[in-house]
Amino acid sequence: MTERYGDYSGASNPREVFGEALRDARETRAAGKLTQSDLARKARTSKSTISRIERGVPPIASNLPALFDQIFETNGLFKRLHEEVVSQSYPAVFRRRMALEREATIIREWSPTIFPGLFQTGEYARSLFRSSNPRATDEEIAGLVRARLVRQELLLGTAPPNVYVVLCESVIRHRMGSPAMMREQLSVLLGHGTRPTTRVQVLPFDAEPHLLVDGPISLLTAPNHSTVVSVEAFRTSSIIEDPEHARTAMRAYDDLTSEALSTRESAVLIREQMETL
Template structure:
């Protein structure tokens, strides 16, 4: 994204436009233009097309955008959601299988990808891990965006690697949990059955006010745009939020689990 942003900035400056002038002409805020140019924000198709029109229709941005959306190391069925994540104004994640990708350590991600079938080549494995780590940069680069995570306690009790790597995972998750834009809640084992057990789900709100969902299974993922279905998922998530431990109690539980290693 930084390379794409540098191209936008170079073309804008060549056209003799300030960021404010360019933002006015393309119909986006100065903050959005700045974020795209600095590689902090994933541009959408509208931005690319409007920028092309303002900057002379050279085709350079369209070509660069095609390479930007390929996203090596990210599963084909997840790529569209990954692009939406980068512009979302909030993001909610429920997981009952694995630690959410945005909270994984490099060692945990490696263990996950090493266990996939069919087996990955060394190059594919490294590409997957690199993409996972780069995706996590959102938590740091977008402090104004709230990220909510609800994770089953059983996920944190699943072993991988050695004890040191497990401790590192707890430390990593706890470190993210103190960020002002991150809310982490754990569903304790004693909470019993609940309405989200159909599987993991992610929810987000787009800059233009659309609410979307994403659900993933074996070798597939589904972007959910139907308003009624998304509303139902939000209802389930909100209900589970009230059933999970508070962020403070969730942190205490994770600290106890780490201490018991």
């Protein structure tokens, strides 16, 4: 059924594409046309919400795309369209990284400064976005937070990627907000660490010097086993595809994991830090 949708030449942005696809699905549903009120009841939302989405007006609640796919039997169409909507909320320099992340089978993260976006709580993300966007409205900040949380859904699917994260000890020590916010963030990190597809390690302050000391990087491995390196700096990101560069980064990352505490030792350290807050 998915093939019936996807040609929306009149739509100028992903929100409009999503809205047109929803209206198309609603009006051509195999089991019978649905009114906006009918769809609202099935999706447990309001008619005004359906109307707003079909007109391309934000936001789209993160739970709705999966419900629309279930109602219309569209095999993940609305989930994929929503991912495009979310990616557009990021600056252009980050969009390709988001696309590569969604397709990756293995994600390796190193961060010497903050919790990676895939593990951030809403409050932690809000604090970061507010500090880096002081002139943004509350609505704009809320939109950035929603996009960040939607991005994390790739960890919750039926076939999530393997995710390996190494954090500098300073990340868990540095209090970014209230003690309650930091306890929640550390608790969420611990929870991720219990997942069979996720490994969390902390690099202690007294670790040996390493090649990745300059800043955070991500190593994204695709289904064809090729790996690219994503390097982030202030308000920008670059993708390095050179195979030799990727191999060097992988060796450096392996060295980092060997210097880091084990997953069990890391969890103990994180719990101890929670108790000090």
